Amino acid sequence: MAVATNGEPQQGMEVRKVxxxxxxxxxxxxxxxDAGIEVDARDKVPMDELVKIISDYDALIVRSGxxxxxxxxxxxxxxxxxxxGTGVDNIDLDAATKAGTIVLNTPGGNTVSAAEHTCAMLQSLCRFIPQSNEKLRAGKFDRKGGMGVELHGKTIGIIGLGRIGREVAKRMQAFDVKTIGYDPIMPKNVAAKFNIEAMDLDAVFAQSDFLTIHTPLTPQTKGLLGEDAFKKCKKGFRVVNCARGGIIDEEALLIALNDGVCAGAALDVFQEEPPMDSPISSKLIAHPLVIATPHLGASTKDAQVKVAVEIAESIVRATRGGALVGAVNAPKLVNAFSPEIKPYVALATKMGLIVSQVLGGDAFLATNSTIQSISLFAKGDLIKDMADVLKNALLTGLMSKLSDDPVNLINAHHYAKDLDFQINATxxxxxxxxxxxxxLSVSIDSADSTHTYEGVVVAGAPHLITINNFEIGAKPNGxxxxxSNYNTPGVLGKVAGVCGAHNLNIFDFNMGEENNKKVHMSVLNVxxxxxxxALKDIQAIDGVLGVRYLDLE
Known part of the structure; x- marks a missing residue:
């Protein structure tokens, strides 16, 4: 990501070729x-070729293939x-983050299609529609074998209350189905707004007539529905998986079906796809209590248009400095480039640049002793919820002078792991x-002292307002x-004289003083x-206590 040291994208992200x-x-x-971006559209690029050609592109768009x-x-x-699309298990998120690459998905593009498919699968499962259709085609008029169950009055447990899970709940409620659910992130009061009773996972298992899964496949969700979970479920429960293969332990599901613990399963996804080479998947597909489709959750003409448009618009928006909608590996950056937050990202980055250049400096700017921690405080209604983003911006500025690798808002925290001190954000x-x-306040803590910088945004531009005990109104640019100097006459004139002698043109000047007014801190933009x-000549001026040059470009 092309992020300048002012914390903003350079003309947004520079994406010329996709x-x-x-x-x-x-x-x-x-x-x-139409946005002026060159596109090379290919069909199923082999891995070895992709590795060879990828350096020619600024962005890559993929589906599941x-x-x-x-x-x-x-x-x-x-x-x-x-x-x-939604699922990103075909993308190495850790490697992308370390590389400073933003991964965007299209969270809304296939929501309705996936939710509708889930509901259709559940209805078909409960009424044996696919099996009855096959029998009728084979010349069998078997009404008894198609005896199903109603949805009305039952309870559905929704695991994962994101967009798709909530859309499923809305549709199930229309059938007078009680909707309960589990989501480790969503608070109970938020779930209640969607008429979903949130509870812990074991309670969902115990109370659900139907289970449906709407989570990504992660190390935490792999095998989530397995032997232990099935033991906690109602006898005769039915399960639908239109999310990701691998979340259900297929071998455990086959046993549960054969033992009568599970009354039916509707599967749109499998541990291996295509599933024909997997003996367990093949047995599940052939099982009389299982209905299956070949990963069709998002396979509607409507969804394919939506995801194509959404991902293209997201990339165009990123090139124009807009919000990063659908940022998977950096979700808190969604609003980082909004007009209101951008200047604070720039301010935090500038403060990181300052910190990187004053570590080990004179006592008026920082500390000579070992740094123990750096703390960032985002104070105020506008930025209080952006503390983590501003921490990454601080790290971007800090690491830009300490690392030879390109550092940005996405990967800064990876490079910060090499530091010998902690950086906290509140x-x-x-x-x-x-x-x-x-x-925005930044404190540097060492064994013997604490040094603090505070900054604000004035008319859209970053300003430093305090450096330790000095109140100052400096622009951290260029x-x-x-x-710093004792409060004695003539120091400023002598400093200006040294600047003139070294061809340094001063275009801005700000000064602050300690409460006791014995020491001044001056900031000159040149x-x-x-x-x-020039620094040695300024340091030699009588009354000057310390001097430091900072490159804040």
């Missing part, structure tokens, strides 16, 4: 082309991997006594001279880099 490696609706190509491995990511310099609505609505000779 590779589409799986079949996709032509509208995706049209939207990108392409696996984006660490090798692929390392071979290129992708800014974006776009998944035209959000609060408390502003103390400062006359500002939102204040080439900056900080110096138009060119400051040499070591």
């Amino acid at each position: 590779l589409i490696s799986d079949p996709i609706n032509p509208l995706c190509v049209k939207i990108l082309n 392409t696996t984006v491995t660490a090798e692929v990511l390392a071979a290129g310099n992708l800014k974006i991997v776009g998944r035209a 959000g609060t609505d408390k502003i103390d006594d400062l006359p500002y609505k939102n204040v 080439h900056v001279l900080f110096y 138009e060119s880099p400051v040499t070591q000779e």
Whole structure:
């Protein structure tokens, strides 16, 4: 991601050329082309070829057919991997994050199609519709074998209360089905707004006549519905999986079906796809209590148009500095580039740049002793919930001077693991006594002292308002001279004289003083880099206590 040291994307993300490696609706190509982006649309690019050609592209769009491995990511310099769909288990998220590549999906594109398919599968399962259809085609008029159960008055347990899970709940409620659910993130009061009673997983198992899964496949959800879970379920429960293969332990499900513990399963996904080479999957597909479809959850013409349009629009929006809708590996960055938050991201990045250049500096700027921790406080209603994003911006500035690798808002926390101290972030609505609505504060803690910087945004531009005990109103931009001195006449004139002698043009000046007014802190913005000779000459001025040049470009 092309992030400048002011924390903002350079003209948004620079995406000039996109590779589409799986079949996709032509509208995706049209939207990108209309935005001035070159598109190379191919069909099922082999892995070895993908590794060879990926360095020619700024972004990659895939569906489920392409696996984006660490090798692929390392071979290129992708800014974006776009998944035209919801599931991202075919993308190495850890490798993408470390590479600074944003992974975008289309969370809303196939929501309705997946929810409708789930409901259709459950209804078909409960009324033996596929089995009865096959019998009738074979010349058997078997009404007794098609004796099913109603949905009305039953309880459905929804595991995963995201978009699709909530849409399933809405449709099931129309059949007078009680909707309960489990989601480790969603609070009970939020679930209640959708008429879903949230409870722990064991309670969902125990109370559900029907179970449906709507979670991604992760190490935590792999085999979630297995032997132990089935023991906790109602005898005769039915289960639907239109999410991801592997969430249900297929061998355990086969046993539960044969033992009468499970009365039926509707499967749209399998541990291995296609499933024909898997003996367990094949037995499940052939089982009389199982109905199956070949991963059709998102396979509607409507959904294919939606995901194609949504991923293209997301990439175009990113190039224009808009919100990163669908950011999977950096979800809190969704609003990081909104007009309101952008300046604070820039401010945090500038403060990180300052910290990186004053570590081990003079006592008026930072500390000479070993850093123990750095704390960021996002104060105010606008930024209190963006503390983690602003922490990453701080890290972006901090690591840009400490790492040879490109560091950005996506991967900064990976590189920060190499630091010998902790960086913490806290959000609060408390502003103390400062006359500002939102204040960003950074504290450097060492064994013998704490040094604090505070910044605000004024007219859309970052400003430093305090450095330790000095109240100051400096702009942290470009080439900056900080110096501290005793409050004696003539120091500023002498410093200006040194700047003139070294061809340093001063275009802005700000000064603050300690409460006892014995020491001043001055900040000079100059138009060119400051040499070591100039710094030595300023340090030699009588009354100057310390001087530091910071490159904040």
